[in-house]
Amino acid sequence: MLRGGLVASTSLPELDNGEVADALLLVGHAGSTLWPHFSAYLERSPGPDPLDRWTRFVIDPIARRFDCRALYPFEKPWWPFQRWVSEIEGLRPSPLGILIHPEYGLWHGYRAALAFRNAIPVPARTKLAHACDNCRDKPCMSACPAEAISTDGFAVEPCRSYLASDSGRASCMRVGCLARNTCPIGAEYRYMDSQLRFHMAAL
Numbered sequence: 001m002l003r004g005g006l007v008a009s010t011s012l013p014e015l016d017n018g019e020v021a022d023a024l025l026l027v028g029h030a031g032s033t034l035w036p037h038f039s040a041y042l043e044r045s046p047g048p049d050p051l052d053r054w055t056r057f058v059i060d061p062i063a064r065r066f067d068c069r070a071l072y073p074f075e076k077p078w079w080p081f082q083r084w085v086s087e088i089e090g091l092r093p094s095p096l097g098i099l100i101h102p103e104y105g106l107w108h109g110y111r112a113a114l115a116f117r118n119a120i121p122v123p124a125r126t127k128l129a130h131a132c133d134n135c136r137d138k139p140c141m142s143a144c145p146a147e148a149i150s151t152d153g154f155a156v157e158p159c160r161s162y163l164a165s166d167s168g169r170a171s172c173m174r175v176g177c178l179a180r181n182t183c184p185i186g187a188e189y190r191y192m193d194s195q196l197r198f199h200m201a202a203l
């Protein structure tokens with residue numbers, strides 16, 4: 001899915017020639033629409049980092065065709081995908097750290113960005129509502145058995161230790177992050193179980 005675009009911004013990245021890009025398009029997904037395509041690839045091409053490989057397999061030819069630079073969320077140093085999203089759609093972090101979307105909830109992500117040397121027309125920027133502002137009880141904050149989510153943000157270490165325990169393997173690793181599952185926003189976009197298990201294993 002096209003997830004918006006950016007022009008005239010100080011956060012535009014550099015192109016391969018070192019010049020700053022004039023436009024950026026963001027490519028991502030919501031829900032499980034990409035999963036059948038990726039699963040078919042995975043069967044044909046097993047091996048390490050399959051989602052990253054599949055993403056390059058799909059996006060690199062598009063970048064070549066339109067003479068732009070493809071940037072990926074898994075490349076180091078990390079490209080500021082979440083900052084771009086905040087500029088483009090006004091999305092803000094949920095207590096989990098993931099940006100929340102008023103329709104897709106926590107069930108969306110980013111696969112690539114395309115950086116252009118010319119200021120091509122891009123969709124207008126928007127400022128979408130922040131669902132957490134109207135969520136009085138904030139059930140995500142009490143759903144984590146490792147107490148990894150608090151007003152201080154997401155704490156990686158307790159989450160990681162819990163996921164490696166017997167209880168973690170029987171819960172979050174099997175059905176996905178319990179805190180993410182508890183959020184009522186965009187529940188119809190919740191990832192398929194196989195997709196959730198794939199992401200938890202990668203995490």
Ligand code: B12
Pocket residue numbers: 072073074075078079080081082083084086093096097098099100106108109110111154156159177199200203
């Ligand atoms: C490093 C990283 C992590 C680290 C975070 C470590 C830490 N405490 O910083 C770990 C491994 C823990 C992690 C976990 C997850 N991540 Co992560 N992660 C990234 C990554 C690769 C880089 C983020 C970064 O540091 N950017 C550098 C700074 C300079 O960029 P920035 O945009 O300006 O900064 C923003 C982020 O740093 C963010 N932030 C700060 N602290 C944290 C903590 C967490 C957990 C997250 C998600 C974001 C976040 O706030 C900043 C301002 O907007 C991004 C991909 C990317 N390139 O952006 C994915 C990314 C942020 N992750 C993502 C996701 C989905 C997850 C997981 C849910 C994975 C899963 N299981 O499915 C979990 C979240 C766990 C949970 N319980 O909620 C998505 C978020 C999509 C969205 N809707 O916002 C991204 C964008 C990847 C993608 N392909 O879409 N992640």
Ligand code: SF4
Pocket residue numbers: 094095096100131132135138139140141182183184185
């Ligand atoms: S449960 Fe409420 S506070 Fe937590 S992420 Fe969802 S909307 Fe935001």
Ligand code: SF4
Pocket residue numbers: 143144145146147148149158159160162163172176177178179180
């Ligand atoms: S994956 Fe499990 S332990 Fe980690 S934040 Fe989510 S609910 Fe907590």
